[in-house]
Amino acid sequence: MKARDQAGNESTVISRSFAVSTLQVTITSPSDGATVPAGPLLVQGTVESGGAEVGVAVNGVPAALQGSAFSALVSVGPDTGALTASATAVAGATAMQSIAITVSSTAAPAxxxxxxxxxxxxxxxxxxxxxxxxxxxxxxxxxxxxxxxxxxxxxxxxxxxxxxxxxxxxxxxxxxxxxxxxxxxxxxxxYDRASLDVFFKAKWNGMKTALMNTDIEAALTHFNHTQQDRYRTVFNMLTAQIAQLARNMQDIEQVYVVESVAKYRIRRVQLYGGQLLTFTYYIYFTQDTSGLWSIESF
Missing domain, CATH: 2.60.40.10 (Immunoglobulins)
Incomplete structure (x- = not known):
């Protein structure tokens, strides 16, 4: 982006902000134009999403998000000239902000x-x-x-x-x-255990409700994009039974959440060897590079 004065002189504007709808992301630290040491750099900022679920990444590194505040640890070197914070809403809206930095060759590396x-x-x-x-x-x-x-x-x-x-x-x-x-x-x-449990169960129930309505494409929006083609094939093969299968699904239970993986389980009563037995199946949610969580597999 460039600015031009009345005399025709142009100057390059390093800091850029782009926003879609109500989504806005702002880097608050370091400041635009700051000189920083090489190595891991703490980047902090805020994101406004109007209450929508959102993920934030800085230079491709998913950020930790608490309310509207985010923090990310980004590795910078002599070739790093900018920091770019990207916010992605679950519905697909995006927003970005970039600031310029200079990585010092004389400062002690972090x-x-x-x-x-x-x-x-x-x-x-x-x-x-x-x-x-x-x-x-x-x-x-x-x-x-x-x-x-x-x-x-x-x-x-x-x-x-x-x-x-x-x-x-x-x-x-x-x-x-x-x-x-x-x-x-x-x-x-x-993470708060109860709040995160509500969050993941809402994702699962959203997928389950879509399948109960035989809306396969809506169900797939709750999956990691790398897994959507795989589950599209599976669900289409089961189109005639998918609604009933979804209705028979029991509630999911939290097992653990560690870093970018959340493990849940679901129990199902099945006829096996002439007996009704309870089987346990595991569900995995993962956080992608945009910072958003979705279903990886079940």
Whole structure:
């Protein structure tokens, strides 16, 4: 995009924003034109969707989303000249914002802080480590509240439990093997168990209702796009029975949610070997690169 004054001079506008309908995404940190060190970079911002389900990704990395606030950890290097936040509503609307950054060749690179798992249900216990580092004198703030949660010689093997749902920004400061002080940060997302259960059951029931109405294309909108052709074939083969099969489906039950995978189960009574037996089948929801969740398989 370019701007032209009355004398005919043109200047390139680096920051760009595009929005569809009420969907809008804004990067709040870092600022437009900021100089940042190479390595993992924390990017934060807000998204407004008018209450619609939405996913956010920054430079292709799905962001942690809590209400209207998002956070993403993006790897940047000398060739990275911009950060682009992309918001995608479940109905297909999109919005983007790009800002310019300069990755410094002189600033000390940021360090990786590994957390396992990076997301899950509350209460969530995670472990921390500093891969490919030999730190000395580690000081850690695991929940990002400014208070020191751990001080020691090494970080490996240290764990922390997050009781409340939310997005947390753990920070570790340490002395490296060259005597330099290094700071490393990451993101931990803790989900509310009950709220997320309602969320996934709504997706499942939306798919189930569509099948009960023999509306196969509507049912497929609840699936990951990479699986839609596969299930279109299956459902079309079962067109005559699909409505009744859907009506016979029992409620699904939560098993776990870890990072970008949610596992559920459904029980079904079937005749087997002359006996009525209860079988358990598993359902998987996954988060795609846009940040949206959908059915992967069942």
């Amino acid at each position: 360090s990786d802080l590994l957390v396992t798992p990076q997301a899950g249900l509350a209460p969530l216990t995670v472990s921390f480590s500093l891969p490919a580092r030999a730190p000395v004198g580690v000081v850690a703030d695991f929940n990002g509240d400014g208070a020191i949660d751990f001080t020691g010689a090494m970080l490996d093997g240290q764990s922390f439990t997050y009781i409340q749902p939310g997005i947390y920004l753990p920070t570790v400061t340490f002395t490296d093997d060259h005597g330099g002080r290094v700071t490393a940060s990451t993101i931990v997302q803790v």
